Amino acid sequence: MRPEILFPLFADAKTLPGVGPKTAPLFAKLGIEKVGDALFLPPTGVIDRRVRPSVQGVMEGTTLCVKVEVVSHSAPRRPGSPYRITVKDGALDFVLVFFRPAPEWLNRILPVGGTRYVCGKIEHYDGIAQMPHPEVFDPEKEDAPDGFAAVYPATAGLGQKVIAKAVQAALAETPDLPEWLDPAWLKKREWPGWREAVEALHAPVSPADLDAASPARERLAYDELLSHQLALVLIRAKRRRAKGRASTGDGQLRDKVLASLPFDLTGAQERAIEAIAKDMAEPKRMLRLLQGDVGAGKTLVAFMAMLIAVESGGQAALMAPTEILARQHHAGLGALAEAAGVRLAILTGKDKAAERRETQAALEAGEIDIVVGTHALFQKTVAFRDLRMVVVDEQHRFGVDQRNELADKGQGDGVGADILVMSATPIPRTLALASYGDMDVSTLDEKPPGRQPIDTRMVSLSRYDDVVDSLRRAIGEGARAYWICPLVEESDTLDVAAAEDRARVLRHALGQEAVAMAHGRQKSGEKDAAMEAFRTGAAQVLVATTVVEVGVDVPEATIMVIEHAERFGLAQLHQLRGRVGRGSARSSCVLLYQGPLGDTARERLGVLRETEDGFRIAEEDLRLRGAGDLLGVKQAGLPRMKIADLDVHGDLLAVARDDAKLIVTRDEGLASERGQALRVLLYLMERDESVRYLSAA
Numbered sequence: 001m002r003p004e005i006l007f008p009l010f011a012d013a014k015t016l017p018g019v020g021p022k023t024a025p026l027f028a029k030l031g032i033e034k035v036g037d038a039l040f041l042p043p044t045g046v047i048d049r050r051v052r053p054s055v056q057g058v059m060e061g062t063t064l065c066v067k068v069e070v071v072s073h074s075a076p077r078r079p080g081s082p083y084r085i086t087v088k089d090g091a092l093d094f095v096l097v098f099f100r101p102a103p104e105w106l107n108r109i110l111p112v113g114g115t116r117y118v119c120g121k122i123e124h125y126d127g128i129a130q131m132p133h134p135e136v137f138d139p140e141k142e143d144a145p146d147g148f149a150a151v152y153p154a155t156a157g158l159g160q161k162v163i164a165k166a167v168q169a170a171l172a173e174t175p176d177l178p179e180w181l182d183p184a185w186l187k188k189r190e191w192p193g194w195r196e197a198v199e200a201l202h203a204p205v206s207p208a209d210l211d212a213a214s215p216a217r218e219r220l221a222y223d224e225l226l227s228h229q230l231a232l233v234l235i236r237a238k239r240r241r242a243k244g245r246a247s248t249g250d251g252q253l254r255d256k257v258l259a260s261l262p263f264d265l266t267g268a269q270e271r272a273i274e275a276i277a278k279d280m281a282e283p284k285r286m287l288r289l290l291q292g293d294v295g296a297g298k299t300l301v302a303f304m305a306m307l308i309a310v311e312s313g314g315q316a317a318l319m320a321p322t323e324i325l326a327r328q329h330h331a332g333l334g335a336l337a338e339a340a341g342v343r344l345a346i347l348t349g350k351d352k353a354a355e356r357r358e359t360q361a362a363l364e365a366g367e368i369d370i371v372v373g374t375h376a377l378f379q380k381t382v383a384f385r386d387l388r389m390v391v392v393d394e395q396h397r398f399g400v401d402q403r404n405e406l407a408d409k410g411q412g413d414g415v416g417a418d419i420l421v422m423s424a425t426p427i428p429r430t431l432a433l434a435s436y437g438d439m440d441v442s443t444l445d446e447k448p449p450g451r452q453p454i455d456t457r458m459v460s461l462s463r464y465d466d467v468v469d470s471l472r473r474a475i476g477e478g479a480r481a482y483w484i485c486p487l488v489e490e491s492d493t494l495d496v497a498a499a500e501d502r503a504r505v506l507r508h509a510l511g512q513e514a515v516a517m518a519h520g521r522q523k524s525g526e527k528d529a530a531m532e533a534f535r536t537g538a539a540q541v542l543v544a545t546t547v548v549e550v551g552v553d554v555p556e557a558t559i560m561v562i563e564h565a566e567r568f569g570l571a572q573l574h575q576l577r578g579r580v581g582r583g584s585a586r587s588s589c590v591l592l593y594q595g596p597l598g599d600t601a602r603e604r605l606g607v608l609r610e611t612e613d614g615f616r617i618a619e620e621d622l623r624l625r626g627a628g629d630l631l632g633v634k635q636a637g638l639p640r641m642k643i644a645d646l647d648v649h650g651d652l653l654a655v656a657r658d659d660a661k662l663i664v665t666r667d668e669g670l671a672s673e674r675g676q677a678l679r680v681l682l683y684l685m686e687r688d689e690s691v692r693y694l695s696a697a
């Protein structure tokens with residue numbers, strides 16, 4: 001139950017003045033559905049509302065308020081020209097300009113002979129001062145403008161006055177809340193109390209007050225980050241207590257696989273497997289992220305983890321985000337499964353009904369040890385005899401709920417399967433904290449030995465012919481190459497057209513049979529055939545859209561050409577490049593760009609030339625593009641932040657994370673006085689789920 005003190009803030013926004021049946025949807029667009037939401041709408045500007053004597057001598061572009069008398073109206077003479085109202089202030093006549101207004105409305109708010117205050121931006125047109133679309137105040141009905149006013153993000157149909165009025169009403173409803181921040185920390189940062197901060201947020205008097213680094217905004221951002229981190233830590237503490245199966249295994253199957261490998265595990269792989277085995281041996285549920293660059297050898301680690309489940313008499317499932325990836329995993333794991341002598345199957349939405357029924361029956365009967373699949377694994381009809389381990393590949397494409405849903409199939413009695421999440425997207429520390437705070441992390445920071453560095457070059461598209469010439473020479477010597485065509489503005493039709501064009505041209509240049517093509521719109525049979533041709537070497541060039549981004553594994557491929565590299569994100573380019581350099585032969589990557597490149601674009605592509613370290617690339621990407629843009633906030637699994645901005649408040653995130661850990665270590669039940677205040681914060685920031693976990697503890 002939410003504390004009573006917060007009730008006023010959770011009332012429907014419609015209880016605020018100016019929020020009615022018509023405007024409520026507009027307020028909802030601004031994220032305001034409850035009274036409290038209005039508190040967290042940060043102003044984006046500030047207007048000086050101090051009334052000046054006249055617009056005389058005022059510079060172009062200045063915003064100000066003056067008292068005027070309405071002189072005359074002049075309706076537009078031609079369609080498209082504005083409605084003009086001449087007014088006079090203490091010293092000068094000037095013109096209020098309205099484009100496409102309703103004349104009756106103007107006659108009502110600005111009647112000839114009336115006295116009004118108008119506020120707006122001064123422009124000059126033909127030497128005459130004018131003020132387009134001013135705010136109008138009627139001194140007989142409302143207070144004269146005064147002081148400073150916050151400017152809120154605009155949404156069509158909602159005037160500033162309406163928004164400001166609703167915000168002020170929400171502030172009036174706002175109770176005093178107990179302080180949840182550590183007093184010493186507050187003092188050190190010289191931050192205001194919560195209520196004071198919220199009031200200051202909505203009362204800017206200078207542009208400095210709009211700065212994300214202003215004390216009020218920093219404090220509120222910290223509250224937001226702390227509530228998020230605290231929720232993660234609490235949920236995680238609960239997960240740690242969540243019962244799981246203790247899976248130990250005797251190591252027999254793992255030994256067989258290790259003996260079959262032509263290489264040794266890397267130190268990082270060994271450490272990860274050890275950490276996983278330790279987690280799995282506990283009668284608690286594992287929730288671990290296995291993070292590592294493309295080619296770091298995550299799949300093998302995951303397979304070992306699945307073998308532990310099988311050695312313990314249970315089953316394991318590996319879930320991939322796409323059909324292609326599921327099939328590739330299935331194919332890739334075949335040899336390992338054979339070496340271990342375990343039964344491996346695949347389950348996807350595309351299976352024939354009879355086949356699928358058969359697989360499901362075998363899973364239920366325990367005749368399959370390890371199953372690889374897609375979303376199809378979630379389905380209610382899929383039951384396991386004893387699911388002990390769930391591996392989720394490329395987790396950002398699945399939601400947290402989905403991942404848990406599958407693991408819950410483990411047992412009906414609330415004992416879920418262990419979860420291992422694999423991610424090949426290196427995530428900078430700041431973002432990892434924010435989005436994976438609820439997981440333990442193993443990082444494969446060491447590549448298998450013997451990999452040659454990839455020779456990465458930037459080449460202008462104007463040298464396309466040269467590139468094709470060298471490609472012809474290379475495939476003449478037996479090389480295999482990817483040619484990646486970019487996404488065209490999110491339109492997969494154009495996208496496909498571009499890939500088809502490119503394939504046509506390259507076939508003409510390199511020979512019909514030499515070029516295969518794979519893209520998102522193909523029937524899966526066609527696509528599989530293309531991939532297969534490339535895998536076996538029947539085709540030496542694979543023209544593809546970004547479908548190959550994840551997971552294609554053809555160690556013989558040594559050339560990666562990326563067309564319009566400047567349109568891709570750095571992380572994506574890094575992933576694509578990781579498709580080559582997998583074997584022992586020297587590989588190259590050609591970043592074909594459309595010039596001229598701006599400075600940032602040049603710098604971004606330059607980073608790729610300098611390093612193959614995915615974490616460094618991610619950090620650089622973060623620096624050059626900003627956190628909001630990096631992965632797409634949603635992809636990174638971050639909640640939408642209202643005030644906090646990781647570009648500015650990134651360092652506060654680490655503090656919030658430590659603070660949250662410390663709080664939970666000292667007072668797991670949030671029972672102390674500060675703990676009670678923190679509960680209020682969690683509810684205020686709508687982290688109700690975490691508080692529920694608390695009371696269930």
Ligand code: ADP
Pocket residue numbers: 263264265266269292293294295296297298299300424448449553582
């Ligand atoms: P990831 O899934 O992390 O991108 P993979 O698991 O697909 O990487 O591994 C890439 C390639 O490296 C595979 O061909 C795999 O067999 C091989 N590999 C894995 N571990 C090692 C190792 N310790 N030494 C040499 N090669 C390895």
Ligand code: MG
Pocket residue numbers: 295298299551
């Ligand atoms: Mg992989």
